[in-house]
Amino acid sequence: QITLRESGPTLVKPTQTLTLTCTFSGFSLNSGGVGVGWIRQPPGKALEWLAVIYWDENIRYSPPLKNSLTIAKDTSKNEVVLTMSNVDSVDTATYYCARRMVGEATFDYWGQGMLVTVSS
Amino acid sequence: QSVLTQPPSVSAAPGQKATISCSGSRSNVGNNYVSWYQQLPGTAPKLLIYDNFKRPSGIPDRFSGSKSGTSATLGITGLQTGDEADYYCGTWDDTLSAEVFGGGTKLTVL
Numbered sequence: 001q002i003t004l005r006e007s008g009p010t011l012v013k014p015t016q017t018l019t020l021t022c023t024f025s026g027f028s029l030n031s032g033g034v035g036v037g038w039i040r041q042p043p044g045k046a047l048e049w050l051a052v053i054y055w056d057e058n059i060r061y062s063p064p065l066k067n068s069l070t071i072a073k074d075t076s077k078n079e080v081v082l083t084m085s086n087v088d089s090v091d092t093a094t095y096y097c098a099r100r101m102v103g104e105a106t107f108d109y110w111g112q113g114m115l116v117t118v119s120s
Numbered sequence: 121q122s123v124l125t126q127p128p129s130v131s132a133a134p135g136q137k138a139t140i141s142c143s144g145s146r147s148n149v150g151n152n153y154v155s156w157y158q159q160l161p162g163t164a165p166k167l168l169i170y171d172n173f174k175r176p177s178g179i180p181d182r183f184s185g186s187k188s189g190t191s192a193t194l195g196i197t198g199l200q201t202g203d204e205a206d207y208y209c210g211t212w213d214d215t216l217s218a219e220v221f222g223g224g225t226k227l228t229v230l
Contacts, residue, residue: 046122047221049210062218107210112164113164
């Protein structure tokens with residue numbers, strides 16, 4: 001059974017750095033063709049892709065956000081960590097992590113998501 | 121302003137068919153596989169269709185996907201009240217080097 005779960009702070013102040021952790025089970029980031037990505041959704045708005053990291057350390061970032069994002073994996077812990085620096089109120093959103101399969105070019109399993117609010 | 125264009129809302133009666141369109145360009149829909157996701161109220165997105173028309177295990181054949189040129193379509197037959205949700209299309213954009221999603225379509229079964 002494949003599961004993913006997001007964790008991190010639910011409230012951060014403007015200009016701070018947000019660190020989110022995706023803990024997954026049922027698959028390995030050592031397996032070829034596997035990746036884990038982050039997607040967010042501001043309240044009442046559409047999905048927005050943020051970043052993805054693959055088994056081979058290949059990383060892609062959303063171009064508008066690439067200067068503020070860092071994604072990394074810890075295969076021994078089955079975790080993927082996303083950091084976002086200098087957050088603003090516009091970064092208030094539900095953040096999802098999801099498995100990405102290169103072969104199918106899709107996000108096939110998603111975490112339940114967690115709402116992060118940026119406010120002073 | 122999303123890179124992929126979807127109608128904001130679609131409605132149809134129970135038992136009928138609904139179609140949701142996703143319009144893009146050659147750099148995204150035209151050149152890459154399209155996925156469709158269903159987001160029931162208050163829940164995470166769920167994969168419905170991948171590789172334009174394939175269904176993951178457990179997704180009923182009432183859901184179908186197709187693609188022609190730079191547009192993709194999600195079809196849902198035998199509509200049920202439980203199908204009321206937001207639906208998103210998504211694909212890779214070669215020019216942006218980014219995964220892109222549509223703005224979402226709210227399906228109402230009335």
